Every structure is written in C-alpha cells, then in structure tokens.
Amino acid sequence: MTPDEVIDNIIKSGLKGRGGGGFPTGLKWKFTKGADADKKYIICNADEGDPGAFMDRSVLEGDPNAVLEGMIIAGYAIGSDSAYIYCRAEYPKAIARLRQAIAQAKKKNFLGDNIFGTNFTFNIKIKEGAGAFVCGEETALIASIEGKRGMPKFRPPFPAQSGLWGKPTNINNVETLANVPWIILNGGDAYAAYGTDDSKGTKVFAMAGKVKRTGLVEVPMGCSINEVIFDICDGIVDDKKFKAVQMGGPSGGCITADQCDIKIDYKEINKTGAIMG
Ligand SMILES: Cc1cc2nc3c(=O)[nH]c(=O)nc-3n(C[C@H](O)[C@H](O)[C@H](O)COP(=O)(O)O)c2cc1C
Structure with missing residues (x-):
C-alpha cells in the first residue's frame, strides 16, 4: 500500500481515538501527512493516568508488538522516521516488555534503517513519565518529552501542525494504535462492520x-x-x-x-x- 492507501483504509475503518477525545484517527494522520516539514514525529500516549484504568497497560504488557506495529504503520503513512512512547514510570513491566519488543523488532529490521530494504527508516524511543496526571494531555506530554514542565498549551496550533520541537506530530493512544495492524490486515470495511453509525470497532x-x-x-x-x-x-x-x-x-x-x-x-x-x- 502507498501511504495514502494506508490513510484511506484508516479513514474507511471509522477508527476514533481511544484516548478520550474520540477524534477520527485517519483524519489526524491525513493532517499530519499534509503538514509541510523536514521532520515529523509519531507519539504513542501510554500515560494512562485515569484512576482504575488499565486497558493500555494490559496491551503494553501482553502484546507490545501490536502497538509498535501500529506506530510503524503510522510513521510510514505520515512520513515520519522518529517516534516516542510516553509511558508512565509506574508501569515497569510494560516498559520492560516494550524495550524487549523494540530490540526484537530492530533485530528483524521491522524497525531501524531502511526497513526491508526500502527507503523507509523508523526508530522508537521510550520516555518515562514522572507521575503527573496532566502529562497525559497531548500538549503537556510534548512539553514533558522536551524536558519542560508538563503544562497544557492553547490549541491551535495542534500537534499535527506544530508538536514535538515545533515539528508536525501525530499523537495517538495505545489502544488506538493497537487497532491499526488489524485494520490494515483485514481492511477498513471489515473493521467498520463492527459498531454503530457513529462509532466503529x-x-x-x-x-x-x-x-x-x-x-x-x-x-x-x-x-x-x-x-x-x-x-x-x-x-x-x-x-x-x-x-x-x-x-x-x-x-x-x-x-x-x-x-x-x-x-x-x-x-x-x-x-x-x-x-x-
Ligand atoms: C487532562 C487530560 C489527560 C489526558 N490523559 C490521557 C492519557 O492518559 N492517555 C491518552 O491516551 N490520552 C489522554 N488524554 C487525551 C490526549 O490529550 C489526546 O487527545 C490523545 O492522546 C490523542 O490520542 P487518540 O486520538 O488516539 O485518542 C488526556 C487529555 C486530558 C485533557
């Protein structure tokens, strides 16, 4: 698939962001792809600060590869070569499993330079959050990766226009990204077969x-x-x-x-x- 075909499939699937805002994922990818810049970033929001919530932790611990694959596909689609996973430090097992999965993916050249001999290069780093609930909010999270105090900023500009270090940035929740490989494997229409008119999957x-x-x-x-x-x-x-x-x-x-x-x-x-x- 070309990057546009990937984005079309995500749009067709009707996938909406699972991090709370419910923004259509394919549209967000399209905006970030359309932003003109020499560098773009993908961020996976694994802060999961809501008390009692452990949906993201279970995916990160049980199937970190699904999240990595979702990020790699997002990177390919929007034209990014660098990514961060912002994961709360209170999730040591999730972080250990992510590190292991990243190392394995690098060994197999699913990650790294010239993936499968193509000109697509993609690398993922982990940034551990220090326990502030507000750092789950995307602009505060970006400030935290930059080493600044995690405080939200007014939007616009949205991260898709100006995010990490002022570059277009696509930020998605763990669960959102974990849905992506299934959609690409089975097609957007198959995913959209589950759910309601407004909300799919x-x-x-x-x-x-x-x-x-x-x-x-x-x-x-x-x-x-x-x-x-x-x-x-x-x-x-x-x-x-x-x-x-x-x-x-x-x-x-x-x-x-x-x-x-x-x-x-x-x-x-x-x-x-x-x-x-
Ligand atoms: C106070 C606050 C806390 C948030 N915490 C999280 C969080 O822990 N995890 C998350 O994915 N999104 C969180 N969000 C939403 C993010 O700002 C952002 O919308 C989301 O990461 C986008 O990903 P999505 O489109 O895949 O949902 C929070 C928002 C606010 C306002």
Whole structure:
C-alpha cells in the first residue's frame, strides 16, 4: 500500500481515538501527512493516568508488538522516521516488555534503517513519565518529552501542525494504535462492520468498581452499559442496587442507572457528560 492507501483504509475503518477525545484517527494522520516539514514525529500516549484504568497497560504488557506495529504503520503513512512512547514510570513491566519488543523488532529490521530494504527508516524511543496526571494531555506530554514542565498549551496550533520541537506530530493512544495492524490486515470495511453509525470497532473497559466480575471487558461499540454491567460483569456485589457508573476518569462524568440502557457510542456517551476513554 502507498501511504495514502494506508490513510484511506484508516479513514474507511471509522477508527476514533481511544484516548478520550474520540477524534477520527485517519483524519489526524491525513493532517499530519499534509503538514509541510523536514521532520515529523509519531507519539504513542501510554500515560494512562485515569484512576482504575488499565486497558493500555494490559496491551503494553501482553502484546507490545501490536502497538509498535501500529506506530510503524503510522510513521510510514505520515512520513515520519522518529517516534516516542510516553509511558508512565509506574508501569515497569510494560516498559520492560516494550524495550524487549523494540530490540526484537530492530533485530528483524521491522524497525531501524531502511526497513526491508526500502527507503523507509523508523526508530522508537521510550520516555518515562514522572507521575503527573496532566502529562497525559497531548500538549503537556510534548512539553514533558522536551524536558519542560508538563503544562497544557492553547490549541491551535495542534500537534499535527506544530508538536514535538515545533515539528508536525501525530499523537495517538495505545489502544488506538493497537487497532491499526488489524485494520490494515483485514481492511477498513471489515473493521467498520463492527459498531454503530457513529462509532466503529470495539472498545476495552477496565471494570474497577463494585461489580461481581472486575477486570477488562472488550465489547463491540453499540452494546449497552447495562449489558456490560449485568450480562458480562454479573451485576453488583451482594446484589445491591446499581446506582451509577463513572466513566472517562477525572475529566469524565457519571452516568446514572436510569441512563445505562444507552449504547456504547461516542455521540451517546458524550451527551451524558461522560467521556469514552
Ligand atoms: C487532562 C487530560 C489527560 C489526558 N490523559 C490521557 C492519557 O492518559 N492517555 C491518552 O491516551 N490520552 C489522554 N488524554 C487525551 C490526549 O490529550 C489526546 O487527545 C490523545 O492522546 C490523542 O490520542 P487518540 O486520538 O488516539 O485518542 C488526556 C487529555 C486530558 C485533557
């Protein structure tokens, strides 16, 4: 595939950013590809600061290769040769597994200079975050990589125009990037077959509250919150009354029990004031 064909497939898939904002991933890639610059960066946001969230940690520890592959494909598509994974230092196992996966990928020339004898070169570095929740926000995260205090900046300019060291930068969440290899392997249309009109594919949730079965749940978009709580997590501990779910971390909101028959869909969830991230 050419870089444009890769981006077209991601647009067709309907994939939206899993980091909370729900921005269409293919469009973000297109904007970064279209920015005129001698250097561009890819960043994987692995800060995962929301209390109780461990969706990204499980992917990083269990299948770091999927994230690396997503980043390599993103780099090829937008014309970048350098990338960072910004991972919280509280995830030592994830960092160790990433380092190992990067070393293995370099050995096989999936990463490094002239990948598979082409003129595409791509390298990934890891930057460990020092535990500030705000550094999950993309502009603060970029400042932190640059060695500055992690404080958000007003946008525009968006990172796609001026990001890391003033260069166009594509920043995506771990879960977003881990979806990319499947989309490229199976095609954007196959991915878009899962989900609702507005939100495609599947979403992973970390069920950390008073449900009988806690842990990670991956459901197709369009399934209801009630289905997750009662059918998958088997309801509330001691069969107490279900009152509300808190979704989207400190930036999100609470969805009361009477609203929980709504579909898991960016548009529907955002209407409640919560965030899908
Ligand atoms: C206060 C704050 C904290 C955030 N924390 C995270 C985070 O921990 N991980 C993440 O992926 N995105 C986080 N975001 C969203 C990022 O700014 C950004 O939108 C995201 O990394 C883009 O990737 P995506 O398009 O794949 O979702 C946060 C945003 C805000 C405002």
